Amino acid sequence: MKYVDEFRDGTLARKLADAIAREADPGRNYAFMEFCGGHTHAISRYGVTDLLPANVRMIHGPGCPVCVLPIGRIDMAIRLALSRPDVTICTYGDCLRVPASDGLSLLKAKARGADIRMVYSAADALALAQKLPEREVVFFAIGFETTTPPTALVLRQAQALGLANFSVLCNHVLTPSAILTILESPEVRELGTVPLDGFIGPAHVSTIIGSRPYAFFAEEYRKPVVIAGFEPLDVMQAIRMLIRQVNEGRAEVENEFTRAVSEEGNLKAQGLVSEVFELRRSFEWRGLREVPYSALRIRAPFAAWDAEAKFGLEFVSVPDNRACECGAILRGVKTPIDCKLFGTVCTPENPMGSCMVSSEGACAAHYNYGRFRDIPVVAGTAS
Amino acid sequence: MKYVDEFRDGTLARKLADAIAREADPGRNYAFMEFCGGHTHAISRYGVTDLLPANVRMIHGPGCPVCVLPIGRIDMAIRLALSRPDVTICTYGDCLRVPASDGLSLLKAKARGADIRMVYSAADALALAQKLPEREVVFFAIGFETTTPPTALVLRQAQALGLANFSVLCNHVLTPSAILTILESPEVRELGTVPLDGFIGPAHVSTIIGSRPYAFFAEEYRKPVVIAGFEPLDVMQAIRMLIRQVNEGRAEVENEFTRAVSEEGNLKAQGLVSEVFELRRSFEWRGLREVPYSALRIRAPFAAWDAEAKFGLEFVSVPDNRACECGAILRGVKTPIDCKLFGTVCTPENPMGSCMVSSEGACAAHYNYGRFRDIPVVAGTAS
Amino acid sequence: MCLAIPARIVELLPGDACRVDLGGVRKEISLALVDGAEVGDYVIVHVGYALSKLDEEEAEQTLALFAEAGLAGPALAAATEDGA
Amino acid sequence: MCLAIPARIVELLPGDACRVDLGGVRKEISLALVDGAEVGDYVIVHVGYALSKLDEEEAEQTLALFAEAGLAGPALAAATEDGA
Amino acid sequence: MSLAGTVRKGYVRPLDLKHGRVDMGHGAGGRAMAQLISELFAAAFANEHLDRGDDGAVLPAPAAGERLVVATDAHVVSPLFFPGGDIGCLSVHGTINDLAVMGARPLYLAASFILEEGFPLADLARIVASMAHASRESGVPVVTGDTKVVEQGKGDGVFITTTGVGALPVGREIGGANARPGDAILVSGTLGDHGMAIMAQRESLAFDSEIASDTAALHGLIGAMLDAVPTIRVLRDPTRGGLATTLNEIATQSGVGMELDEAAIPVQPQVAAACELLGLDPLYVANEGKLIAICAADDAEPLLAAMRAHPLGERAARIGTVTADPNAFVQIRTSFGGRRMVDWLSGEQLPRIC
Amino acid sequence: MSLAGTVRKGYVRPLDLKHGRVDMGHGAGGRAMAQLISELFAAAFANEHLDRGDDGAVLPAPAAGERLVVATDAHVVSPLFFPGGDIGCLSVHGTINDLAVMGARPLYLAASFILEEGFPLADLARIVASMAHASRESGVPVVTGDTKVVEQGKGDGVFITTTGVGALPVGREIGGANARPGDAILVSGTLGDHGMAIMAQRESLAFDSEIASDTAALHGLIGAMLDAVPTIRVLRDPTRGGLATTLNEIATQSGVGMELDEAAIPVQPQVAAACELLGLDPLYVANEGKLIAICAADDAEPLLAAMRAHPLGERAARIGTVTADPNAFVQIRTSFGGRRMVDWLSGEQLPRIC
Ligand code: SF4
Ligand code: SF4
Ligand SMILES: [Mg+2]
Ligand SMILES: [Mg+2]
Ligand SMILES: [Mg+2]
Ligand SMILES: [Mg+2]
Ligand SMILES: [Mg+2]
Numbered sequence A, B: 001m002k003y004v005d006e007f008r009d010g011t012l013a014r015k016l017a018d019a020i021a022r023e024a025d026p027g028r029n030y031a032f033m034e035f036c037g038g039h040t041h042a043i044s045r046y047g048v049t050d051l052l053p054a055n056v057r058m059i060h061g062p063g064c065p066v067c068v069l070p071i072g073r074i075d076m077a078i079r080l081a082l083s084r085p086d087v088t089i090c091t092y093g094d095c096l097r098v099p100a101s102d103g104l105s106l107l108k109a110k111a112r113g114a115d116i117r118m119v120y121s122a123a124d125a126l127a128l129a130q131k132l133p134e135r136e137v138v139f140f141a142i143g144f145e146t147t148t149p150p151t152a153l154v155l156r157q158a159q160a161l162g163l164a165n166f167s168v169l170c171n172h173v174l175t176p177s178a179i180l181t182i183l184e185s186p187e188v189r190e191l192g193t194v195p196l197d198g199f200i201g202p203a204h205v206s207t208i209i210g211s212r213p214y215a216f217f218a219e220e221y222r223k224p225v226v227i228a229g230f231e232p233l234d235v236m237q238a239i240r241m242l243i244r245q246v247n248e249g250r251a252e253v254e255n256e257f258t259r260a261v262s263e264e265g266n267l268k269a270q271g272l273v274s275e276v277f278e279l280r281r282s283f284e285w286r287g288l289r290e291v292p293y294s295a296l297r298i299r300a301p302f303a304a305w306d307a308e309a310k311f312g313l314e315f316v317s318v319p320d321n322r323a324c325e326c327g328a329i330l331r332g333v334k335t336p337i338d339c340k341l342f343g344t345v346c347t348p349e350n351p352m353g354s355c356m357v358s359s360e361g362a363c364a365a366h367y368n369y370g371r372f373r374d375i376p377v378v379a380g381t382a383s
Numbered sequence C, D: 001m002c003l004a005i006p007a008r009i010v011e012l013l014p015g016d017a018c019r020v021d022l023g024g025v026r027k028e029i030s031l032a033l034v035d036g037a038e039v040g041d042y043v044i045v046h047v048g049y050a051l052s053k054l055d056e057e058e059a060e061q062t063l064a065l066f067a068e069a070g071l072a073g074p075a076l077a078a079a080t081e082d083g084a
Numbered sequence E, F: 001m002s003l004a005g006t007v008r009k010g011y012v013r014p015l016d017l018k019h020g021r022v023d024m025g026h027g028a029g030g031r032a033m034a035q036l037i038s039e040l041f042a043a044a045f046a047n048e049h050l051d052r053g054d055d056g057a058v059l060p061a062p063a064a065g066e067r068l069v070v071a072t073d074a075h076v077v078s079p080l081f082f083p084g085g086d087i088g089c090l091s092v093h094g095t096i097n098d099l100a101v102m103g104a105r106p107l108y109l110a111a112s113f114i115l116e117e118g119f120p121l122a123d124l125a126r127i128v129a130s131m132a133h134a135s136r137e138s139g140v141p142v143v144t145g146d147t148k149v150v151e152q153g154k155g156d157g158v159f160i161t162t163t164g165v166g167a168l169p170v171g172r173e174i175g176g177a178n179a180r181p182g183d184a185i186l187v188s189g190t191l192g193d194h195g196m197a198i199m200a201q202r203e204s205l206a207f208d209s210e211i212a213s214d215t216a217a218l219h220g221l222i223g224a225m226l227d228a229v230p231t232i233r234v235l236r237d238p239t240r241g242g243l244a245t246t247l248n249e250i251a252t253q254s255g256v257g258m259e260l261d262e263a264a265i266p267v268q269p270q271v272a273a274a275c276e277l278l279g280l281d282p283l284y285v286a287n288e289g290k291l292i293a294i295c296a297a298d299d300a301e302p303l304l305a306a307m308r309a310h311p312l313g314e315r316a317a318r319i320g321t322v323t324a325d326p327n328a329f330v331q332i333r334t335s336f337g338g339r340r341m342v343d344w345l346s347g348e349q350l351p352r353i354c
């Protein structure tokens, strides 16, 4: 796979590891947050940690759209699907197992008879609505800036087609607002309990929004940002670039993913998004509570395709499980093993919190890929 | 089972057999038509023939509502069910296997995805419509005068309830018109190919219409009629009574089933039927072709529940399989073994004609119960 | 489908319905077509509806007729007039 | 769901769609968000949509940077200015 | 059932057997499936073979001089629970009976489950407990198994296929092809109980009765019968299609006719009445704890005595005689005094009875 | 399959295998079922055991000194036909493999069918022909069977449960509990082919590729392997849950850890690419013609040589080593240079793959 395999090359990885080791100052610690779950996944999947010096620590940020989706939003979809037998909810596969109220999830609601279907793309949900005119097809849309333009597209198509049985339950959220909230959190800002030396920004978000929106953080909060691709060499290179900025006292927005990210981003997609969506005044994030201007809602001309308006859906905030530390983990304050439930009560089969759901969540990534690090391995007797 | 078992008693049967043998004139042949499939079934099921003298022959008449239902009527239901996925057809179990056009039957249409359900009673169809408000429930009603009052009742109930998703595809037919047609057929009237010395009339039809409607035949055509119950002793007693009439040169309507049949019948049921139904000018019968004033249709005030009106269903007459002798068999002109298809191409699993469908049909009764009579049994070596 | 069997009413139910007993098996049927049926009466049941009541005396007489058939003789003549 | 992978356009299809190839596997995706993409171009694919084109020259340069990492030295500085 | 016991206890929350439901993950082959198997199936069926946790069971072979007998049956009965039993015990009895009527000693069962997404785990637990109970009572362990899950609307709660392995002594030849003219035809008890117990539950035909399924394992009865008459020629359990169809099968296999005596055929009054009500014939209604035996006429009395001495054969009766008939017609002398054929079941008499 | 051959030819019209469909009568136990069995199943599988037409098969027992092995699997794959195979051959291979990985010589198969009303007889005939072909090619006959029909919407075309019986020489002990620290872990070829061939057919994820299922019977390969290294400790076919889950099963059963070498694990480029496209991991994707073998480190080379000499093992590879680890963790050294766990499959990776 061209432009994929090259960026996973073990030989190059060793070279980058050497360079990082060489350039990292042994006299100090580096703590970088990879904002996005995609990076969390790459780090765990390829074992990037093993290639970093001990004084370079990666903090998993809140950048998994599944992880930050509050219980109350899933409840809205479940209530709708269980109360209206004519409704079909379509969503991306990752959302199906997010724990909601009453011990349910979309998957468990499906097992109770709700019509819940996994789609690969927003376009599939639209096509399903066309195929099943007698059903109400609701696309449960989640994601950051990358998945938003496709949702905008299908909303515009539904309008153009006058497709009355299609609607979108919109949960799209914004990356910069989330980063801002972390930077504004007392732990980072005042207490210093979370030493944050820089951010790795998600490349695919920037293919849409460009690199410019991060300039504010770099300048205002004096935090270096490197926008990086999702292959492990991209991540390592980004870490190296962050180390350099720290070493040199710089706080800039740098772009590691020059192969697809520009400063201004995808203007066509941006135009589409602002035609269809507008800012919500506030939105609840799991772990970050209410975050002002951090999410999108569907504009008035598209209200007929807005499931919240169409079905009169009410958001009711639901507290997370008390023992679940997702909130603190998403802010970088705690790690999965700080949670008492990790690996016993809370497992990928029975997730108690959202971080255990998606393989991009911090808890799931540690459970699936990193659990062995908590327990020393006994060497094989022979090999 | 009181009033059931007593009428199947083998000891009494032998006594009646003796009486019949005693009373039948060895110098002549007797041929009686049991009009109704219920009697055909009783005769075959209990082996009544074995208790009759050789010169008393029973002819199976057209009195099975399934057997006389023309292909075109079943086609109406199948076309409706296959073309409208929101339609559920309910009918009595016997109708499911009646062969229709294109190698289909209601059962095969069901296997092709049509929603066809068996009900025990018209009331069950009505209840289903109430239970499934999102579906169009159509009751495919067939039967003689006995099943007509229940259909009338559910139509009145549907009207009272304003139940918009229920309707009836009415195929109710009338016993006296069918008998008249047989009496008027050239074989009976002119050619004498069917020697017909009398009729056994169905008791349950007469519980509704009484015995009076048969008086006309007795007088006009000089044919004795005995209304008889469906237990085998009833049938034997009726045969005995017919023999007596023949011997004595009488042609009267006699009532063997005095325990539940009166001269006037069930006036309440009759009133209900005439409130809801009116005569069709003509109706096609399988085997008898078009028979004037031989069937009922739903009156105008109930048009909203008349599936023919509601769905604009057209009856298209379809000829029977050329080789099928059902028509001649239903008129008493031929017997099942006169048909080339009997027992090879045409079997209960693959009925070619309607007489092979219901166990009350002449061909099915002979296939299921009487086939051994065509082939001499080799005696057991030991027993 | 031309089944019609006698069963005994064991309970009157709301909505013109009743429960009948046939050899220990019980089933709910409609009485909407028959007036004045009471617990203990036998009715002729067809597709879930009582079509008529059964006259027990007549039933016994019919059985008696059958029984007499064994005896040679003209016992039948009188009875048939009765029944027509 | 945060998958985003580069794939090569092998066929333009009606309705702003195209077929892409990834290691011999082909899939239809939407080009509605990207202008001017042509057969042979690589695009970044996410939930069935191309998000942007991939600049092959930049990709080669990035790989070259990685390769240089093995050599001690300050080769990186210049490159990063390039990229930001 | 390859994952029996492979999930460490305490590492995950136990299955919610009260309110939980089957979901697709329970069939995906991963940890959820391993948990379902170990906490539900392996716990209920526990035995040394199953506990091994491999993809199959390793078992002692039959004794020298014995042959193997293998029988398999899918069980798709609806409803799953019915008076007198449920799909669980039915699936154990049904396959044990198929082995036993071959004259075999039933040794082992394999059980394969197809679960529908959304099926309550509480119901599944009840069914599995019933299977385990039937298996223990009959002394035939479930030694291996399999679990699949299908989407809601692609199954019907649970389907269970059981496969049985038994041992058959060399020289014992029981089979449907062995009936000879003159042989006596026996049944072990009343007919139609199982099918009518199921029928009573069908929404559209519901009636009240005390009819209960006769589901039972017959190998004990058969053992007693073979002790009394080792030369029994045919044994068969008249399940789907009832006595009538099973006799037609045997007649066709053996190339013989049969003549039955209706008056001798035992049918419970309530079963007869329910059949009357619905227009059914008890000869075509399914049984799950009855058998047909055919033996030489001279052996009929001792065989009948042996059957009647066993609790499952108390109402055994001799119901007819094998005749020579190249047409393989089964005929009956009716109690009424006539004669007719008793043909194969045509169409469906009762849906989904086993 | 008790009715095989019991319907007289010429007496009824043959089944319409072109346009006919399964209806409820085909499962009711009567003549329609007998016809389906005799004209379709019995005709395709014909062998002396099945032809007997009883409710079970009477079979020669294994040789003296051999034990029995029994394995059962329900097959519910969707779609029923896929590149490289169909549910028919899959159901034969799957169960043969479960016997073969126990070290057993597969002898007989029992097949139980659950058909959905309305299923085209033409499709059923194709599936049965494919089963019969797989059965003949593998030399393992279908000796008994069963057929049930469920209403439309209560099934999914056809489900097939196959149960296999095999013979295992005394002294041969292969099982998931036998892995020991230091042992070598081998696979017989590329991983994930079957699951991705199925995935490519799913409407919502459809992609074009040349990926075909690897479905195959492995007893020939295993025979060759046992000839070369009779002391193989563990064999298993990594089906549902893929390599990852199967290794975790073995690790847990044996109470050992494992360390894999990602670079050594064979995966076809198109399978890797398709996984990339859908966000899946080939280690969790199902295989139907591959096996895992674990043997003493010293035996690894001869075993690998034996595998590579067989057509089904050409791409065999040594992929890792068993470690001592009371946590039974399976770990992997990534090609990238890091290390991570390879855990049990959690949730569902691919629905209805077997
Ligand atoms: S382990 Fe589970 S409960 Fe604990 S923080 Fe993570 S998701 Fe929340
Ligand atoms: S045997 Fe069949 S084709 Fe012939 S008359 Fe009877 S129903 Fe018609
Ligand atoms: Mg198995
Ligand atoms: Mg059986
Ligand atoms: Mg299995
Ligand atoms: Mg269901
Ligand atoms: Mg059997």
Ligand SMILES: [Mg+2]
Pocket: E071, E072, E073, E098, F001, F002, F055, F056, F144, F145, F146
């Ligand atoms: Mg069997």
Ligand SMILES: [Mg+2]
Pocket: E055, F073, F094, F095, F098, F239
């Ligand atoms: Mg298997």
Ligand SMILES: [Mg+2]
Pocket: E072, E073, E074, F001, F002, F145, F146, F147
């Ligand atoms: Mg069977």
Ligand SMILES: [Mg+2]
Pocket: E153, E154, F116, F152, F153, F154, F155, F156, F157
């Ligand atoms: Mg289906």
Ligand SMILES: [Mg+2]
Pocket: E002, E055, F097, F098, F236, F237, F238, F239
């Ligand atoms: Mg296996």
